[in-house]
Amino acid sequence: MKRIRLVKYRVFEWRDAPEKVTTSLRGVELSPITPGNSECVQDFRGPAVARRFANMADSGQIGLYARINGRVVGHGWVTAPSDRRRRVNGYFDLEPHEALIHFCAVDPEYRGHRIFGLLLHELARVARSKDLNAKVLVDTESENSASIKGIEAAGFNPSFDLVVWRVGRWAPYRGRRVQ
Secondary structure (H helix, E strand, O other), X not given: OOOEEEEEEEEEEEOOOOOOOOOOOOOEEEEEXXXXXXXXXXXOOOHHHHHHHHHHHHOOOEEEEEEEOOEEEEEEEEOOOOOOOEEEOOOEEEOOOXXXXXXXXXXXXXXXXXXXXXXXXXXXXXXXHHOOOOXXXXXXXXXXXXXXXXXXXXXXXXXXXXXEEEEOOOOOEEEXXXX
């Protein structure tokens, strides 16, 4: 029998970065993730994530690496805004003109150095460059206080909660927005 698990996500919306948000960091370079460089994430995430990155880049999602001295120390992805509804990551239903920042991580050795906020800000900027009126969202599990702190520091405000139920180990997911 498959196990059913409920997961609650907090979803935030980018309003525009406040002046205090860092838009560059000395020594941190942001570069696009492509199918050709997806293996670079293996510095701290492993080959399964590298394969997933190649598939995401092939599907038109936009990914960024954060690098220090050429080493990948963080990454993040954003779905480009679209004029139709679509599902991202098997659970998040995006409405037209919504973009979702997702699958972000920073190497534990580099956490607390504002790299996460830099990635969020740049991914939001990229989404808005595709659609000036895009509603840019980012989600994280409700218990992930470190991510919530970084998301808010990057200029995002709470928007709604998303309740997701998962059947089995990984999929399928189903989500529902709750106010």
